[in-house]
Amino acid sequence: MVRLVVLRLGHRPERDKRVTTHVGLVARAFGASGIVLGDVKDEKVVEKLRKTCEMWGRRDFLVLDGVNSIEYVRKWKELGGVVVHLTMYGLHIDDVIDEIRSLNRDILIIVGATKVPRVYYELADYNVAVGHQPHSEVAALAVFLDRFYEGKELRFIYSDAKIIVEPCTRGKRVVIRE
Amino acid sequence: MVRLVVLRLGHRPERDKRVTTHVGLVARAFGASGIVLGDVKDEKVVEKLRKTCEMWGRRDFLVLDGVNSIEYVRKWKELGGVVVHLTMYGLHIDDVIDEIRSLNRDILIIVGATKVPRVYYELADYNVAVGHQPHSEVAALAVFLDRFYEGKELRFIYSDAKIIVEPCTRGKRVVIRE
Numbered sequence: 001m002v003r004l005v006v007l008r009l010g011h012r013p014e015r016d017k018r019v020t021t022h023v024g025l026v027a028r029a030f031g032a033s034g035i036v037l038g039d040v041k042d043e044k045v046v047e048k049l050r051k052t053c054e055m056w057g058r059r060d061f062l063v064l065d066g067v068n069s070i071e072y073v074r075k076w077k078e079l080g081g082v083v084v085h086l087t088m089y090g091l092h093i094d095d096v097i098d099e100i101r102s103l104n105r106d107i108l109i110i111v112g113a114t115k116v117p118r119v120y121y122e123l124a125d126y127n128v129a130v131g132h133q134p135h136s137e138v139a140a141l142a143v144f145l146d147r148f149y150e151g152k153e154l155r156f157i158y159s160d161a162k163i164i165v166e167p168c169t170r171g172k173r174v175v176i177r178e
Numbered sequence: 179m180v181r182l183v184v185l186r187l188g189h190r191p192e193r194d195k196r197v198t199t200h201v202g203l204v205a206r207a208f209g210a211s212g213i214v215l216g217d218v219k220d221e222k223v224v225e226k227l228r229k230t231c232e233m234w235g236r237r238d239f240l241v242l243d244g245v246n247s248i249e250y251v252r253k254w255k256e257l258g259g260v261v262v263h264l265t266m267y268g269l270h271i272d273d274v275i276d277e278i279r280s281l282n283r284d285i286l287i288i289v290g291a292t293k294v295p296r297v298y299y300e301l302a303d304y305n306v307a308v309g310h311q312p313h314s315e316v317a318a319l320a321v322f323l324d325r326f327y328e329g330k331e332l333r334f335i336y337s338d339a340k341i342i343v344e345p346c347t348r349g350k351r352v353v354i355r356e
Binding site: 015016018019022025026028029030052056088089090091092093094095118121122127129130131132133134135136138139141142143146151153154155156164165167168169170171172173174 | 193194196197200203204206207208230234266267268269270271272273296299300302305307308309310311312313314316317319320321324329331332333334342343345346347348349350351352
């Protein structure tokens, strides 16, 4: 099975704490294998994501911080993986997603918090635009993964979850497993 | 043409500034008609969204803050609109989106920042889950709109844009119009 890992660039602990947490939660919920915070440590974000996996399943979800981004990208490519950089300036997702999926290779998905240095546009095998409007890396990642998994990810059930939601028309219904 | 407006509940200015801005940018970029901040003023968020519309188009995009949420929802329903509340506890989006689209009525989409009071679950015509995992209201809104517009929203072009992106494989290419 192909692995998709998210590399979050340019995270600033105080300022981006919440948005980066959302990026991590989306990576987990939409079927990616992990998230890596480039070049910075942030124990709060890491802890929040680990706790979510503990409760809702996917204890094997990779959460790493303080990783050297450039080295990580270069290593990923050396090992035969594909690098996708999400940017509104890239090629339209619907024009490349089938090709990317058909490669059947592990994918590193780069999302930036601040302006992404030019070198990542160069290193990426695909610069992919989830639309050509400014919006959100959280949304871009969600839609990329949703397209990649063709919507099936929203039905994924994780065998190690302690809580499982039972869909209902009003209110909240959950099953607790110990 | 059916109008979709987003109602953001529970926004806390310092804490949620960035995430709420992302919610607003997604609303704009994915084809909604506007965003309303319930029960709180936040000039920074409003200004950021207005500037984006000024530059990238959609000067008719509605941005309102300090609106009484409960009254807004009640009024929306009185006027014949549908209310959709995005929550991981609701019905799976793929089980209801065709029905919601086929109603052909204006839609108010409620997204919460904090725990959403029970009354909104009751007032909503549809409690809709973009998957049953915890993730992000930014992602949930994006995927909801993407499903609603069947992916066409990512090709929308706005006639009043001052900048338009030209897709490219590397780097950035834009057309400036004055």
